[in-house]
Amino acid sequence: MNAKILNEIDWRIRVFESLSFPTLILSPDKAILTANRIFLDKYDTTLERIIGKTCSKVFYEGKGCKDEYCPFVNVLARKTGESVLRRRLTRTGKLLWEERLFSPILDDEGNVICVMESVRDVTQLKTLQITLKETEAFLEKIILNSPVAIVAADHYSNILLMNPAAEDLFGYRNNEAVRTLTLEQLHHPETANNIMHMLRTDDEDGIGKLHGMHTAIVNAKGETIPAEVNASIIYEDGEEIAIVCLYTDLSEKIKIQEKLDETRVQLAQSEKMASIGQLAAGVAHEINNPLTGILFISSLKMESLAPDDPEREDLQAMIEDVNRCKNIVKSLLEYSRRKVPAKEVIDINTIIERGLTLIRDPKMFGKIEVVRALSKAPMIIHVDENQISQVIINLVINAIAAMEGKGRLALCSYPDPDLNKVCLEITDTGSGIKEDILNKIFDPFFTTKAQGKGTGLGLSTAYGLVKENNGDIRVKKTDADGTTFLIEFQSYTPPGEVNDGEP
Numbered sequence: 404m405n406a407k408i409l410n411e412i413d414w415r416i417r418v419f420e421s422l423s424f425p426t427l428i429l430s431p432d433k434a435i436l437t438a439n440r441i442f443l444d445k446y447d448t449t450l451e452r453i454i455g456k457t458c459s460k461v462f463y464e465g466k467g468c469k470d471e472y473c474p475f476v477n478v479l480a481r482k483t484g485e486s487v488l489r490r491r492l493t494r495t496g497k498l499l500w501e502e503r504l505f506s507p508i509l510d511d512e513g514n515v516i517c518v519m520e521s522v523r524d525v526t527q528l529k530t531l532q533i534t535l536k537e538t539e540a541f542l543e544k545i546i547l548n549s550p551v552a553i554v555a556a557d558h559y560s561n562i563l564l565m566n567p568a569a570e571d572l573f574g575y576r577n578n579e580a581v582r583t584l585t586l587e588q589l590h591h592p593e594t595a596n597n598i599m600h601m602l603r604t605d606d607e608d609g610i611g612k613l614h615g616m617h618t619a620i621v622n623a624k625g626e627t628i629p630a631e632v633n634a635s636i637i638y639e640d641g642e643e644i645a646i647v648c649l650y651t652d653l654s655e656k657i658k659i660q661e662k663l664d665e666t667r668v669q670l671a672q673s674e675k676m677a678s679i680g681q682l683a684a685g686v687a688h689e690i691n692n693p694l695t696g697i698l699f700i701s702s703l704k705m706e707s708l709a710p711d712d713p714e715r716e717d718l719q720a721m722i723e724d725v726n727r728c729k730n731i732v733k734s735l736l737e738y739s740r741r742k743v744p745a746k747e748v749i750d751i752n753t754i755i756e757r758g759l760t761l762i763r764d765p766k767m768f769g770k771i772e773v774v775r776a777l778s779k780a781p782m783i784i785h786v787d788e789n790q791i792s793q794v795i796i797n798l799v800i801n802a803i804a805a806m807e808g809k810g811r812l813a814l815c816s817y818p819d820p821d822l823n824k825v826c827l828e829i830t831d832t833g834s835g836i837k838e839d840i841l842n843k844i845f846d847p848f849f850t851t852k853a854q855g856k857g858t859g860l861g862l863s864t865a866y867g868l869v870k871e872n873n874g875d876i877r878v879k880k881t882d883a884d885g886t887t888f889l890i891e892f893q894s895y896t897p898p899g900e901v902n903d904g905e906p
């Protein structure tokens with residue numbers, strides 16, 4: 404009967420032979436009735452060898468073809484075509500991917516008389532798909548594990564992706580950012596516009612590219628964080644389809660740079676102070692002896708003069724000037740650390756309180772409000788009380804001078820447990836110190852006051868005294884709103900006691 408069917412539809416055999424895919428005709432009980440030429444060539448076989456066998460036998464020698472994969476039963480039942488993707492190992496060990504398409508052939512009554520099975524080699528396509536999938540997975544891993552924050556957005560700037568580094572930097576989860584946030588919301592408005600503008604400008608980076616732009620981002624808490632951004636526009640057929648931005652957090656780098664700059668300035672300052680100090684010490688030493696001589700002789704002369712002698716007045720003026728010079732010399736010696744400090748263990752708050760009582764004249768303060776914000780915790784240091792009180796007085800006098808009769812003077816002390824230090828800030832609401840003189844204010848004899856009003860020794864003396872007591876002094880902040888001087892000393896730890904970092 405099988406041969407009869409085939410003879411009756413002779414022209415169909417020609418169609419069958421000209422199909423470009425290897426094709427079999429199977430009986431409803433799965434036996435091969437025939438195969439086209441291309442099948443025999445491809446599978447290097449003959450009709451005699453395969454007729455009557457199942458396709459499973461031919462393709463897999465009976466192994467590896469299970470009913471659950473085979474759509475044959477469905478094709479018979481549903482009378483519609485169905486396909487399945489199968490892997491096959493050739494005799495030479497090559498792995499092939501084949502798509503097998505089963506199509507029912509119906510008689511006039513609509514009964515399935517046989518099934519046509521075409522085999523399409525999709526190895527190349529499948530290999531490409533696998534490679535693509537692997538590449539995609541690999542790229543995804545790179546994006547997920549990148550230490551650089553990556554943000555992708557569509558051309559309307561809606562966020563499409565935030566990798567974990569970007570989640571950390573911006574403080575949003577990927578799933579809450581995607582499609583709900585825009586690139587603009589991750590920056591200050593003008594910054595986002597700037598990035599977009601630079602990206603679309605044909606500058607040295609080229610159109611659609613932006614390299615190493617220093618900018619700032621705004622995180623979920625609304626904090627501004629300095630960052631470097633590299634970005635590019637992704638085009639498809641010349642159309643913008645997405646924007647990818649890579650951000651690097653610069654806050655740590657900037658902090659380190661600032662610390663480095665500060666250390667450099669402090670180093671330059673202390674080098675300068677050391678050489679000026681040497682000079683000052685030499686001069687002070689040389690001048691001190693002759694001054695003592697002049698003072699001694701003029702005092703003797705004064706004693707020898709009658710009370711109504713007209714020369715007394717000149718001599719008195721001379722003695723006062725010599726005393727002024729001796730005071731300057733004293734300050735110079737303090738600045739150049741030629742006086743051995745008498746150190747004791749004392750709370751810095753005690754020094755502040757006592758120091759302030761030394762500036763007794765209430766007229767000096769005018770309408771200046773004095774605020775003390777002293778730490779409640781003990782702030783024990785090992786210093787010469789007189790010297791440090793002198794420092795505080797000098798700074799307070801300067802602050803008062805800068806405020807010209809009205810303003811607010813704040814003395815604030817606090818511990819720095821991280822560095823095991825004790826800090827004192829003296830803040831005024833005065834004129835501030837101009838940038839161009841900031842590096843000169845600690846120099847001896849540097850003053851901006853009118854002649855005869857200041858010697859310019861207040862801060863240089865303070866500097867010398869603080870250094871002598873192993874402390875640090877610097878301008879923490881100065882602008883048109885006023886100035887803050889910061890003094891730091893090491894916290895005192897009794898001998899034998901281990902410092903645990905607590906104040």
Ligand SMILES: Nc1ncnc2c1ncn2[C@@H]1O[C@H](COP(=O)(O)OP(=O)(O)OP(=O)(O)O)[C@@H](O)[C@H]1O
Binds near residue numbers: 802831833852858863
């Ligand atoms: N709190 C301050 N606000 C503004 N400028 C200040 C302040 N402290 C110091 N200065 C500036 O630093 C300069 C040097 O201060 P320093 O105390 O060494 O000398 P002086 O106050 O001018 O004179 P002296 O202290 O010898 O009377 C001042 O002339 C002033 O220009």
Ligand SMILES: [Mg+2]
Binds near residue numbers: 857860861
């Ligand atoms: Mg002064």
